[in-house]
Amino acid sequence: MTxxxxxxxxxxxxxxxAALLAVAVLLAITGHNLVDxxxxxxxxxxxxxxxxxxTTFIQRATTGAEGIAFQLTTVLLYAMPALIGIFWGAPMxxxxxxxxxxxxxxxxxxxxxxxxxxxxxxxxxxxxLSAGLLSWAVTSWGHHLDHARYxxxxxxxxxxxxxxxxxxxxFAFALGVTMGMLIRRTVPAMAATLAIYVAAxxxxxxxxRAHLAPAVHGTMPLDLSSIDILSIGQNSVMTVRSGVxxxxxxxxxxxxxxxxxxxxxxxxxxxxxxxxxPRECIQWxxxxxxxxxxxxxxxxxxxxxxxxxxxxxVAAAALLTAFCFWxxxxxxx
Amino acid sequence: xxEFHLDGRSGVAPYMQLIQQVRQAMRLGLLREGDQLxxxxxxxxxxxxxxxxxxxAYRELEYEGLVSPRPGVGTFVTRTLxxxxxxxxxxxxxxxxxxxxxxxAAGLDSESIEALFAxxxxxxxxxxx
Amino acid sequence: MSSPVLQAEHLSKRYGRREALSDCTLSIxxxxxxGLVGPNGAGKxxxxxxxxxxxxxTAGTITVLGGRPASGGPQxxxxxxxxxxxxxxxxxxxxxxxxxxAHMNPxxxxxxxxxxxxxxxxxPSQKAGKLSGGQRAQLSLTLAIAxxxxxxxxxxxxxxxxxxxxxxxxxxxxxxxADRRASVILSSHLVSDLERVCDYLxxxxxxxxxxxxxxxxxxxxxxRLIGPRRDPADLPPGIDVIEASYTDRQSTLIVRSAAPIxxxxxxxxxxxxxxxxxxxxxxxxxxxxxxxETIR
Numbered sequence: 192m193t194x195x196x197x198x199x200x201x202x203x204x205x206x207x208x209a210a211l212l213a214v215a216v217l218l219a220i221t222g223h224n225l226v227d228x229x230x231x232x233x234x235x236x237x238x239x240x241x242x243x244x245x246t247t248f249i250q251r252a253t254t255g256a257e258g259i260a261f262q263l264t265t266v267l268l269y270a271m272p273a274l275i276g277i278f279w280g281a282p283m284x285x286x287x288x289x290x291x292x293x294x295x296x297x298x299x300x301x302x303x304x305x306x307x308x309x310x311x312x313x314x315x316x317x318x319x320l321s322a323g324l325l326s327w328a329v330t331s332w333g334h335h336l337d338h339a340r341y342x343x344x345x346x347x348x349x350x351x352x353x354x355x356x357x358x359x360x361x362f363a364f365a366l367g368v369t370m371g372m373l374i375r376r377t378v379p380a381m382a383a384t385l386a387i388y389v390a391a392x393x394x395x396x397x398x399x400r401a402h403l404a405p406a407v408h409g410t411m412p413l414d415l416s417s418i419d420i421l422s423i424g425q426n427s428v429m430t431v432r433s434g435v436x437x438x439x440x441x442x443x444x445x446x447x448x449x450x451x452x453x454x455x456x457x458x459x460x461x462x463x464x465x466x467x468x469p470r471e472c473i474q475w476x477x478x479x480x481x482x483x484x485x486x487x488x489x490x491x492x493x494x495x496x497x498x499x500x501x502x503x504x505v506a507a508a509a510l511l512t513a514f515c516f517w518x519x520x521x522x523x524x
Numbered sequence: 525x526x527e528f529h530l531d532g533r534s535g536v537a538p539y540m541q542l543i544q545q546v547r548q549a550m551r552l553g554l555l556r557e558g559d560q561l562x563x564x565x566x567x568x569x570x571x572x573x574x575x576x577x578x579x580x581a582y583r584e585l586e587y588e589g590l591v592s593p594r595p596g597v598g599t600f601v602t603r604t605l606x607x608x609x610x611x612x613x614x615x616x617x618x619x620x621x622x623x624x625x626x627x628x629a630a631g632l633d634s635e636s637i638e639a640l641f642a643x644x645x646x647x648x649x650x651x652x653x
Numbered sequence: 654m655s656s657p658v659l660q661a662e663h664l665s666k667r668y669g670r671r672e673a674l675s676d677c678t679l680s681i682x683x684x685x686x687x688g689l690v691g692p693n694g695a696g697k698x699x700x701x702x703x704x705x706x707x708x709x710x711t712a713g714t715i716t717v718l719g720g721r722p723a724s725g726g727p728q729x730x731x732x733x734x735x736x737x738x739x740x741x742x743x744x745x746x747x748x749x750x751x752x753x754x755a756h757m758n759p760x761x762x763x764x765x766x767x768x769x770x771x772x773x774x775x776x777p778s779q780k781a782g783k784l785s786g787g788q789r790a791q792l793s794l795t796l797a798i799a800x801x802x803x804x805x806x807x808x809x810x811x812x813x814x815x816x817x818x819x820x821x822x823x824x825x826x827x828x829x830x831a832d833r834r835a836s837v838i839l840s841s842h843l844v845s846d847l848e849r850v851c852d853y854l855x856x857x858x859x860x861x862x863x864x865x866x867x868x869x870x871x872x873x874x875x876x877r878l879i880g881p882r883r884d885p886a887d888l889p890p891g892i893d894v895i896e897a898s899y900t901d902r903q904s905t906l907i908v909r910s911a912a913p914i915x916x917x918x919x920x921x922x923x924x925x926x927x928x929x930x931x932x933x934x935x936x937x938x939x940x941x942x943x944x945x946e947t948i949r
Contacts, residue, residue, distance in 0.1 A: 194756050198749065199742075290743075294736035295793070298705055299757035300729045300800065530849065535925075538849070568827035572820055573849045574686050575831040 192301055196313040203279055207321050214264065214325065218332045221260040228252050229335045245339040252336060261336060264329045268351035269392075271325060272359035275318045276388050280367015281380040283310055288375040303519050311512060314364055322360035326353065344441045344493050346396035353497040358504030363388045365511035372515055372523065391507075395500060401443050403499035406486045409437070413447060413481040415473050423464060429457030431476060433483050439490040450480045525562055526554055528571050538573055542581035550590070550604055561591060561599045656719055658683045658804050658836045659704055663713035666699050673699040675860040676713070681838070681853065685867075686830060688851030689840035690930055696860040697840040698737060701808045704838070705734045718803055730760050733797030737808040739790045743782030747775055747792060751799075758800040766799035769825075787818025791825060798829050805829070807839040811846050823850055844927045856930055858937035868926065875929050878906040880919035889916070896932040907932040 197204075230236075232248035253261065284307075287293040297303055330337075330352045337343045343352045350359065366387055371380040417434035424430070431447045447455045463475035488496065526549045528542055536544070549555040562570075564578045582599050585591045592602045627637050657680045664677040674696040681687055689697050702708040703715050706723020715721075720728040741750060747770060755761045770777060773791050775784075781792060790810060797805055807826075811819040827850060830837055841847050847854075855865040864871065875895070882904045885894045892914065896907040907924065908914075914921050924932075 192757060195753050198745075198753075291736065291738070291740045292742055294702075294707060294734070295740045295742075295796070297707060297723070298729065298732070298734040298736075298797075299754070300726045300759060301757055302723070302725060302729070305726075532845075532848065565828055565831040568831050569824050571849075572823035572827050574852050575827060576685075576852050 192306060192309045193313065196310045199310075200279075200313060200317070204317060207317075211321060211325060214267065215328060217256075217260050218264070218328055221257045222332045224257055225252055225332070225335060228257075248335070249340050252339075261333065264325075264333070265348065265351045268322075268326060268329060268356050271322055272318075272356060272363040272392075273385060273388050275322070275360050276363030276367035276384045277381045279314050279318065280364040281371045281384045282377050283314060283368050283371055285371030285375060285377040285380040288372070289377055303523075304516055307516060307519050311365075311368065311515070314368070315361060315508075315512075318360040318364040319357050322356045323354070326351075326356040342439045342441075342490065344439065344488055344490050344496070346400075346441070349396065349400070349441075349496070350392060353494070354501045355497055355504075358501035358508075359388075359392060361508040362391070362504040362511075365508040365515070369511045369515055372518060391504075399503075400496060400500060401441075401488065403503075404488060404492045404495045406443055407489055409485045409487070410448075411483050411485070413477070413483050415477055418469075418473070419445070421469060421472070423457070423459045427458035427461070429455070429459045429464075431455060431481070435483075436485065437487060437489065441488040443486045443488065444484075446484045447481050448484045450482070455479075455481055525560070528562070528567055530571055530573060539577045539581040539584070542567075542578065543584055546581070546585055546590070550601065553604075555601050555604075557601055557604050559601045560597075561601070563598055655683050657681050658718055659838070660716045661700075661703075661713065662715075664700075664703065664710055664715050665712040666696075666703060666708060667711045672860050674703070677857075677862050679855065679862060679865055681836075681855075681865075683836050684834065685836060685853040686827075686851050687836070687838040687853040687855065688847035688868075689838060689855045689857060690844055690847055691840075691842065691857035692934065693842050695842075695857045697842075697857055698808050699860075700857065701734075701806050701838065701840060705732055705806055726759075730758060730800060731803045733800055733802035733805045735790070735793045735797050735805075735807040735810055738813065739786075739793035739810070741781040741784075741789055741792055744780060746778050746780050747784075748777035750781060750792060750796060751777070754796050754799055760801045762799050762801055765801075766795050769795045769798070785818070787814050787821065790814060790818065790822055794822065794825060794829075801833070803835055805835055805837045807837070809840055809842070812841065812843075819846070826850070844930045848926050854926065854930075856933045858934050861937070863933040863937055864929075871929060872923065872926065874911060875907065875909050875924055875932075876914055877922040877924050877928070878904070878908055878914070878916070878919040879922070880904055880916075883918075896935045 228251045229248055232251065233244040237244045252258070287296060296306060299306075333352075337348065337352065343349060349355065363384065367380065367384040370383045370387070371377070374380040374383060413431075414433055414435040419432040419434040420430050421432075422430050432445055433447065436442050436445065449455050459472070460475055464472035526545070528545055530538055530541060534541065546555065546561065555561075561582065564575050564582075567573075567578045568575050582591065582593070586593065586599075590601065590603055591599050593599045624637070627640075632640070659679060659681040661677050661679045664674060664679075665672065666674040677700065689700065691697050699708065703710055704717050704722055706721075706729070718728075718731050720731075722732070723729055742753075745753070751763065751766050751770070754766065755763055767777075770792075773788070773795075775788060775792070781789060784792065794807075794810070797807075805826075810826075811822055814822060826837065826839075829835065839847070839851075852868050853866070854868050854871060856863040880903070882899055882902055885897055885904075885906065888894070888908075891910055891912060893909045894906055895909055898905050907928065
C-alpha cells in the first residue's frame with residue numbers, strides 16, 4: 192500500500208521537488224549577495240545604535256534579485272499550505288470517490304482504515320517536510336532582513352517564518368482530505384478547502400494570536416516626533432496616536448491617555464488647533480502631560496507564539512484526521 | 525479433437541446438445557475409440573457455458589458407456605457408433621422410401637407426413653414410460 | 654452439508670426514504686455460478702455492494718463465506734469484485750495495476766495475472782484509460798481473479814460490451830470457474846447474458862427477492878398451461894400461479910408446481926429461463942397495484 196500511495200502521489204511530489212529546488216537555487220544565489228551587502232553596510236560590525244547601517248543595508252537588499260526573492264518567498268510560504276490543501280489534500284479521496292475507483296481500492300486485501308492511514312501518512316509527511324524545508328531555508332536566508340526591518344513578530348511576516356508554515360501545511364492537508372471525503376467532488380472540495388484555509392489563517396492574527404502569549408502592558412510619555420493619527424472631529428473631539436512604538440514589536444493597542452488614566456478625547460483648543468498648521472497643535476498637546484499606553488507582543492515572544500499557533504493548527508489537523516477515520520469506517524457507505 | 529457449439533434457440537437443454545454432438549461426431553467417424561474429449565476447461569473457454577453443464581454431459585455419456593474418464597488425464601472414448609452408420613440400415617431406408625411414396629399418393633403434404641411421423645414416434649415412448 | 658457462500662437474513666438497505674433493498678433472505682450454496690437478474694433499479698448493485706462491504710445494511714444481516722463483509726484483510730482477500738463499468742485507474746498502466754494488486758493482496762498470483770494479460774494480447778505498458786471497454790473489463794477480471802478469491806462477484810460485467818467482447822469475457826470467466834472451482838455471483842438486467850452460464854438464479858424486482866433456486870430445479874417445476882378460460886382458483890392445490898393472461902376463450906398461465914401436472918384440459922409446456930424471469934417480474938409489478946388502488 193505504501194508503494195501505491197507514493198505511486199499515486201508521484202506527479203505532485205515531482206512538481207514540488209522541482210519547485211523547491213528552483214527556490215533553493217534562487218536563495219543560494221541571492222543569499223550570497225545578502226551576506227555581502229550585510230557586511231558592506233557595516234551592520235555586521237556595528238554595536239549600539241545601528242540605524243544608519245541598517246538603513247543602508249535595507250536600501251541595497253530590497254532592490255533587484257534580492258527584493259524579488261524576498262517577496263516571492265514570502266508569498267510562497269503563505270501559498271504553499273493552501274496549494275498543499277488544494278492539490279494534495281482535496282483530490283486524495285475526492286478523486287477516488289468521484290471516479291468510482293474506490294470500488295476497486297476497497298476490495299483489495301486491506302481495510303479502508305489502513306488504506307486511508309497510509310495515504311494520510313505519506314501525504315502528511317510530505318506536507319510537513321516540504322513546508323518545513325522551505326520555511327527553514329527562507330527563515331535562515333532572510334535572517335538579516337527580518338532583523339533590519341521586516342520584523343517577524345508582525346502579522347505580515349509571522350505566518351511565513353519559523354515553524355508555523357508546518358502547522359498550516361498539516362492543517363491544510365487534513366482539511367483538504369476531509370473536504371474531499373465529505374463533498375466527494377474534486378473541484379468543489381478544492382474550493383471549500385481554499386475558503387476555509389484562508390478564513391482560518393486570516394482570523395489568527397485578527398482574533399486569536401494576540402492571546403496566545405500574555406501581552407506586555409507599558410506606559411510611556413507621549414512622543415509626538417512621529418504621529419500616527421491626529422484628527423479633530425465634531426464637537427472638537429480629538430484623536431491622537433503617536434507613531435513611536437517599541438521597535439520590533441507587534442502593537443496590539445495604542446491609546447493616548449490623560450494624566451488621570453482616561454483616554455484623551457480633547458476637546459481641541461481652538462486657539463492652538465485652529466486653521467494654522469499642525470505644529471502649534473502638537474506643541475500644545477505636548478504640554479498636556481499625555482502618555483501613551485501600549486499593549487504589545489515584543490520580539491522575545493516570537494517563538495512562544497510560533498509554538499502555540501503551530502500547536503493549535505497541528506491539533507486541528509489531528510482532529511480532522513480522527514474525524515476522517517471515524518467517518519470512513521462508519522458513515523461513508 | 526472435436527469442438528462444441530451451442531444453439532441457444534433450439535429448446536434443447538445445453539448438456540443434451542453436448543451429448544448429441546458427441547454422438548454425432550462418433551457416428552460421423554470424427555471421434556474414434558481412444559480419442560480424448562476436450563477438457564472441461566477447454567470447452568467452457570470456447571463455448572462460455574457453465575462447467576457443470578459439461579460435467580453433466582460427460583457423466584451421462586459415461587453412464588451410457590460411450591466414454592470413460594482417466595483421472596488426471598482426461599475423458600476418453602471407449603466405443604464407437606460407426607457401426608450404426610446409415611449404410612447398415614439400407615433395407616430400412618428402402619422401406620421408408622416406399623412408404624413415403626404411398627403417403628404422397630394418398631394426398632399428404634410434407635408437414636402432414638412429419639406430424640404423423642412425430643406423433644407415431646412419440647406414442648411407443650409414452651406407452652413404455 | 655457445505656456452508657453457503659452468501660447468507661442474508663431480512664437484509665435491508667434504506668437511503669433516506671427510499672428502500673433500495675427490502676427484507677432479503679437468501680442462502681446461496683457454494684460451487685455455483687449464480688445469476689442475479691432484475692430490471693434497472695431493482696437493487697442488484699445494492700445487494701452486491703453489501704456482499705463486498707462497500708455498503709452497510711440498515712437492517713438484517715449478511716454473511717459471506719462465513720464472515721462479515723470487509724471485516725478485515727483475510728475476509729477481503731476471499732472475495733473478488735468487479736464493480737459496474739469495471740473501474741480502473743486511468744493514469745496507471747496495466748503493469749502498474751498488476752503491481753498494485755501484488756502489493757495489496759497477500760494471495761496474489763503474479764504469474765497467473767501476467768499470463769492472462771499476455772493471452773489477451775494486451776501491452777502491459779499501456780495506460781488503462783486508453784483501453785477499450787472490453788479490454789478494461791478483462792483487466793478488472795484479471796485483477797479480481799489473480800488475488801485467488803473463493804468467491805467472485807461481478808456487477809453487470811457485460812452490460813456495456815459489444816457481443817464479441819461479451820463472449821470473450823464470459824469465456825474467460827468460465828475458464829476461471831473450471832480451473833478454481835470458485836463460486837461466482839454475477840448480475841445483469843438481461844437474462845440472455847446469464848442463461849448460458851448460470852446454474853443458480855435469483856430474481857430481484859423492486860428491492861425484493863422474488864424467486865431463488867437452482868436453475869435445473871426451477872425449470873423443472875415451472876410450467877406454462879394453455880387451456881380454456883377458467884378461474885385459477887379452480888386449479889388443484891399445490892399449483893401456484895405466477896402470471897396469468899386471458900382472452901375471451903383462453904387462459905395462459907405460468908405456474909409453479911412441485912409435482913408434475915396431469916390435468917388433461919391443459920396443454921402443459923416447459924418454459925425457458927427468460928419466460929420464468931419475465932413471469933416473476935410481471936407478478937412483482939402487478940402485486941404493487943392493489944396498494945395503489947387502496948390509496949386512491
